[in-house]
Amino acid sequence: MKVLCGIIEKDGYVLITQRSASMSQPLLWEFPGGKLEAGETEKACLVREIQEELSINVSPVQRLDPARYTYPDKTIDLIPYTCTYNSGTIRLLEHATYKWVKPVELTAYVWCPADVPIIHTYLQQLQA
Numbered sequence: 560m561k562v563l564c565g566i567i568e569k570d571g572y573v574l575i576t577q578r579s580a581s582m583s584q585p586l587l588w589e590f591p592g593g594k595l596e597a598g599e600t601e602k603a604c605l606v607r608e609i610q611e612e613l614s615i616n617v618s619p620v621q622r623l624d625p626a627r628y629t630y631p632d633k634t635i636d637l638i639p640y641t642c643t644y645n646s647g648t649i650r651l652l653e654h655a656t657y658k659w660v661k662p663v664e665l666t667a668y669v670w671c672p673a674d675v676p677i678i679h680t681y682l683q684q685l686q687a
């Protein structure tokens with residue numbers, strides 16, 4: 560299963576979202592996004608999911624290395640894109656909460672395990 564996630568950047572901060580208590584991976588932090596649907600491009604999926612979840616419009620910019628992770632019930636390929644924030648005010652339609660954090664603060668949160676290598680890839684590429 561392919562899951563797209565957006566690392567949305569704005570003024571030196573990155574948007575992170577906390578999964579709600581009723582979702583799978585409850586209360587863990589993630590980058591907003593969701594499952595790729597049949598016939599959909601990766602970028603279109605990301606734009607759609609982030610609009611549906613947060614009511615904001617983003618533009619995917621750069622695809623980073625995907626990470627494969629096997630949960631007890633499924634294996635996902637988590638595919639990150641850095642994104643720019645275009646428009647809209649965040650409305651939480653699915654998540655418990657959100658935060659804008661500095662990239663160096665990303666490692667202080669408890670993430671869905673699939674995200675851990677992605678955060679490291681992202682931090683490395685910011686330094687490059």
Ligand SMILES: Nc1nc2c([nH]c(=O)n2[C@H]2C[C@H](O)[C@@H](COP(=O)(O)OP(=O)(O)OP(=O)(O)O)O2)c(=O)[nH]1
Nearest residue numbers: 562564582583589590591592593594635671673674
């Ligand atoms: N959107 C998103 N999902 C992530 C991340 N990391 C991670 O392990 N996932 C997992 C959680 C979900 O199992 C799946 C994304 O599914 P989804 O957000 O579209 O839908 P869902 O919670 O209803 O999925 P499900 O687990 O209940 O099947 O990928 C991430 O950074 N962003």
